[in-house]
Amino acid sequence: MAKAEIRNRVRELRQERGEMTQQELADRCDCTRQTIIMLEQGRYVPSLSLALKIARTFEKNVEDVFVLEE
Amino acid sequence: MTQTQIRARWTLYIWVPVMFLFLIVFVSGRGPEGYAGESTRHLIVACLFLVGFISYLTMIYRTRLRPGGPVKDERDQSIEWKSQRIAFVAVISFVYVISILLWIFYEDREFVPAGWLWFLGYATVFFGMISSAVAALVLDSGTVVHGEG
Numbered sequence: 001m002a003k004a005e006i007r008n009r010v011r012e013l014r015q016e017r018g019e020m021t022q023q024e025l026a027d028r029c030d031c032t033r034q035t036i037i038m039l040e041q042g043r044y045v046p047s048l049s050l051a052l053k054i055a056r057t058f059e060k061n062v063e064d065v066f067v068l069e070e
Numbered sequence: 071m072t073q074t075q076i077r078a079r080w081t082l083y084i085w086v087p088v089m090f091l092f093l094i095v096f097v098s099g100r101g102p103e104g105y106a107g108e109s110t111r112h113l114i115v116a117c118l119f120l121v122g123f124i125s126y127l128t129m130i131y132r133t134r135l136r137p138g139g140p141v142k143d144e145r146d147q148s149i150e151w152k153s154q155r156i157a158f159v160a161v162i163s164f165v166y167v168i169s170i171l172l173w174i175f176y177e178d179r180e181f182v183p184a185g186w187l188w189f190l191g192y193a194t195v196f197f198g199m200i201s202s203a204v205a206a207l208v209l210d211s212g213t214v215v216h217g218e219g
Contacts, residue, residue, distance in 0.1 A: 031143040032072050038145065038215070047144050047217030 005069040011040040013058045013065065029053040073133055073140035074149055074206055080129045081203035088122035089196040096189060105185030112188075119192065126199075144217050149209045157202035164197045165190065 014020045022036040029036075031050060038044035039054075046054065046066075055062045095114050096102060105111055133140050168190055176182045209215060 031145070032141045034072055034075075034210075035143055035145040043212065043214050044145055045214070045216045050144055050217060 006045050007042065007067045007069055008039060009065055009067070010036070010054060013060070014040075017058070025054070025057060028057045071140070072146045072210075073135060073142040074146035075210055076133050076140050077129070078153075078203040078206040078210070080133070081126070081199055082207075084122055084125045084129065085196055085199045085203075088118055089193075089200065091118050092192055092196065096185075102185045102189060103183040105188060106183065115188075115192065119195075145215060148215055148217055149206055152209055152215070153202050153205035156205040157198050160201040160205075161194060161198045164201075165194060168193070 010025075014022070014025055022040075023033050026033045026036045029050060030053065035044060035046075035050075039046060051062050051066055055065045058065060092115055095111055095118070096105060099108060099111060135142055172182050172186055
């Protein structure tokens with residue numbers, strides 16, 4: 001069974017927020033900066049709870065931040 | 071650096087030298103076949119192992135999660151679980167391969183010198199520690215990791 005690819009718009013949304021750094025986003029979502037870096041590079045697929053925290057930080061729905069590509 | 075990265079690196083810094091020193095002691099003198107009967111080499115290896123273990127436990131204590139200390143999140147947790155699973159399979163394979171090699175080598179003599187059992191015991195610990203740390207560093211550096219939960 002092929003694993004679905006999950007893309008995200010974290011970097012784009014962070015840049016839309018002007019000065020929000022990776023560290024600030026990490027602090028708001030209770031994760032490390034390394035996780036945000038890997039997430040933005042597409043090398044980490046977050047758990048549901050982290051995905052929800054990130055979406056809430058950007059005041060978006062999860063589907064607006066994470067896109068399932070089949 | 072996260073707690074997982076720090077611990078993986080220190081695990082290598084501690085156990086790789088201990089493993090090499092162990093190998094040197096193990097093959098020196100009368101070699102593996104004479105190891106079981108030589109108390110001096112037993113003592114040296116036991117001391118090496120003790121130093122390694124005390125260093126390891128000290129490192130674990132000093133890298134504990136605390137305010138201002140190392141950080142850790144779900145990605146690190148996921149990497150640790152995966153690296154431990156990889157290490158488990160690696161250790162099983164290691165014991166299997168060594169056992170088969172010993173059987174092939176000593177098949178004609180119909181017995182295996184007891185020194186090799188000491189080797190298997192110590193080497194399994196070293197191999198488990200090192201393979202887990204290497205797996206954690208490899209997973210951390212580039213592989214796509216999926217969060218769990």
